[in-house]
Amino acid sequence: MKLAYLISLVLTVLPFCHSLVLVDSTLASACIYYELQYDWGCKSHSNGMKAYACRCANINWLGTVTNCIKNNSDSKRLIDHALRHLSTRCLQKGNFHYTVDDLYRFAENGTHYMRDPTEQDRTVTVNTTLNVNQTDYDWYYKKFKDYTFSVERSQWFGWGLVFYWAAIIGFATFFNICKRVLGHPFVNNRLKKHLVLPSTFRDYRERTYLLCNVLPLNFQTRLNGLVVAVFLILTIISCGVGYELTLPHPYLTTRWYANLTLVSYRTDLLSISLFPVIYMFGIRNNPLIYISGISFSTFQFYHRWCAYTCVVLLFIHSIIWTVYAIHGGGGYKVWAMDSYWNWGIAATTLSVLLVFHSEKLIRDLAYEVFLVMHQFMNIAFIIAMYYHCVDLGWLGWIWAMAGILCFDRFMRILRIVISGGVHTATLTDCGNRSVIKMVMKKPKYFKYVAGSHAFIYFLSPTDSWYYFFQSHPFTILTDPEEDEKNPDHLVFLFKANKSVTKAMLKKILKSGKPTVTCKVLLEGPYGVTLPKRVKDNRKVVAVSAGQGVCAVYPHLRQILSSNQTGEFRHKLVWIINDLSSLDWFGLEIKWLRDRQCDVTILYTKADDRDLESSSLESEVKESKHGVKRLYCRPNLQKLISSEVEQASKESVDLTILSCGPASFNDDLRHSVVSSMNCDLKISVDLEEESFTW
Structure with missing residues (x-):
């Protein structure tokens, strides 16, 4: 796998090859244009x-x-x-x-x-061969040398944007190595409180904010927002400086045409330079996740903003040449006869569609449509860009983009093969017609760590054909009754929400049996970063809501299995609104309590129907698991503040794990930020597992 990651990094340097074709030879261009006078x-x-x-x-x-x-x-x-x-x-x-x-x-x-x-x-x-007037030729050569330099300068501005992202990855990798390998995080509470953790807009991080109740907006942390803001500023500066070509010129005959040409080169070379960055940040098998520690969701955020920027630059490039074709290039119909022109129109159209249909609102409404269309339009975009640039040059960027996409597909197939190909999984309805438990035999070469997840493909000839194109990420759990270091089975707990997961629930209910079997493909594991080489002496408080407990439990299990307890007790706070959750996660809760983990279960549902239907069985269940009824949502601010205060009294650094719905994660993040006082003597970290990207 590591060798494959190195291959992907090599693909990113392919653009060094064949960067210029149209203006690659100043010598040839000067001679050709010099001879035009005869x-x-x-x-x-x-x-x-x-x-x-x-x-x-x-x-x-x-x-x-x-x-x-x-x-x-x-x-x-x-x-x-x-x-x-x-x-x-x-x-x-x-x-x-x-x-x-x-x-x-x-x-x-x-x-x-x-x-x-x-x-x-x-x-x-002329009916013979002509010598060159050296004085005249030298003028042509100088002008084309200046022109070539202007185009190459645009290319280097494009490389500047690439190097900016390389620098961001480099800094992140440095801090990741310092934290996980050397044990020196270099990030204090002040930076976390004011830069690393808070959102750029109020407490909206995973939730969608509706501007004027119409326009959906999503926000990231201030740190990630700052990274993107600097990138946008660099892009604007790169578009606006460095136009020093003087007239007269044998090729750029008017200032209007010179400005159009130079700005067009600048915008298209900036945009085309971002192609490998966009594709590398967007793929599932991104090796930069492993070395930098940057999360997949953060890379998706960078991926989208690079794509937005690229599309705007492509649109400017297209507008410039459309204006020239209409007003100074002999008419639009003349240019429309060239195939490269039509392929350029196709590429621009596809880029706009790719960005538009990738918005979270569209993904949430029709994920299956998004998934299939995104894959096919990506391939179509690469083809369109290839035929647009095949005679113009800069194919290295196109090959890099195609290579990264092929690498990701190759790695997906390789992971599936290494994971054993087709598996038979057992699906069980956990009793509430909402949560499904899936168990399968652990493949021999499937190695994973706490917090890893895998993508599952459900193979069912009786379900919709497009389900095969879907692969859903599920957190990998270990059966509490099996050895942590050498488990025999993989366990997945997931909610039957819609699409293929809903179809699996219907399959179980339709069978009339408690369990059914299904053929699946296993692709993973994912979510792995550099292993920790230093022993942490931190107290861990995991706060989860509903299904989010599946994401924080593996971390607690790993800590408790390795006896990293110190002089304090780790803690799990699980917030639920359905007591049936205790049926499908009761064994895991018992396992934690047996190892001295402080488990608090908060039951928040309080409508009349629930109170009337409270049976003896429910009371026994609550008593057995120590459930506390709140009849409302807990005050996360008060909860986190008390945990920070307690850790401060114990003089132990604190790590808060969180996972739950978007509103829960946002509230908890805001609570952690609010609880971090400047005079705090301990280090407080927030590690968030998210269902959204």
């Missing part, structure tokens, strides 16, 4: 398609240009490169298949007929 019998002094094809068929023009190239450089490498440039242009413009050796022969043949140019050659067809 009449070669093509009834044009421009570089249009017909005129270019006409000149490529003219042996006198070929002899003149190739001799210009040979005589103005002492480097065989530069000469060969310039001749390849000329060969490519003749192939693209006129379908002439000239090799470099052919062009050398044209140059050799032309030396026998060379003469100095005259003023008459500008209006009368």
Whole structure:
């Protein structure tokens, strides 16, 4: 797996190859445009398609240009490169298949007929090979050298955005190594309180805020918001500086056209440079998660904002060339005849659709549609960009993007194969027609740590065909009655919400049996980062709501199994609104209590129907598990403050684990931030497991 991660990192440097094609040879461009001043019998002094094809068929023009190239450089490498440039242009413009050796022969043949140019050659067809006026040529060369530098500068601005994200990953990796390997976190309570933990907008972190009750907005922490804000500022600066090309110019004949061209190059090279970043941040098998410790949900946040920025830049690029085609390029219909133009329109349209249908509101309403469409449109976008750039250059970025996507798919298949392929899983309704318990045999080579999760594919020929394309992440649990270090089975507890999980519940209920079997594919484990090399002496308080207990339990189990208890007791606070939850998680609760973990279960449901139906069985269940009735939601602020105060009295550092619905996680995060006073002598950490991204 680690070797595969290294392969993915290599894919990100592919853009170094073939970065420039259209303006890659200053030598060739200067010679080609220098010779435009003479009449070669093509009834044009421009570089249009017909005129270019006409000149490529003219042996006198070929002899003149190739001799210009040979005589103005002492480097065989530069000469060969310039001749390849000329060969490519003749192939693209006129379908002439000239090799470099052919062009050398044209140059050799032309030396026998060379003469100095005259003023008459500008209006009368030239029927021989012309020498170069060195003074005139030097001006052309300088202008194209400046132009090439301007384009290369745009490319380096694009690399600047890539290097910015590389720096962010580098800093995160440094702090991750310091924390997990060296035991020096370097982040104090003040930074956590004011930068690392709080949301950028009030206490909205996982919940969606409706602006004017219409526009849905999602927010991240201040730290992640700052990272994105700096990225946006760098992008704006990169778009607005460094335009120093002066006129007159043999190619950029007017200031209007020069501005359009240079801004277009800048925006498209900035956007295309972000392609590998967007795809690397968005894939499931992102190796940067392992080394940096940045969560998958945070990478998804970066992924979306890079995509937003990229689409805006692509849109500006498209608008610029549309305006030029209509007002200065001979009319839109002329440009629309070129295939690269149409592929560019397709790529821009696909990029807008990819961003629009990826919004959380769309994902929540129709996740299956989002999943299938996102996969197919990603492939279509890569194809469209390839055909758009195949004649223009910069294919290295496209290959990097395609390579990252293929790497992710390869790693998914590899994980499934290593995990044993198709498995038979036992599905059990936990009694409340809501939670399903899935148990399967643990594959031999399936190694996981606390907090890991796996993606499950449900294979059922009787269900909807598109269910196969879905893979849902579930936290991996260990049966309390099995050995923690060498379990025989994998246990998953998940809520039958909608889509395929709802279909599995219907399958159980329809069978009339307590359990059914189902064929599944297991892909994982995920959620693994650098292993801790230092022993933590921290008190852990896990606060969970409902199904969230499945995410915090493995961490507590690992700590208690390794005897990392110190002079204090770890604690679990589980908030439920359905007593049947005790049926499907009762054994795990007993396991924790047997190992001196302080378990508090808070029951919050208090409607009349519940009170009337309170039976002897429920009372026994409450008494057995020590359930406390609150009849309302608990005061998380008071709960967290008391835990921080208690840890402070014990002079022990505190880690708070949390997992639950979006509103619960947001309230708890806000409570932790509010409880961290500047004069606090202990370190307080928040580790949050989230169901949303």
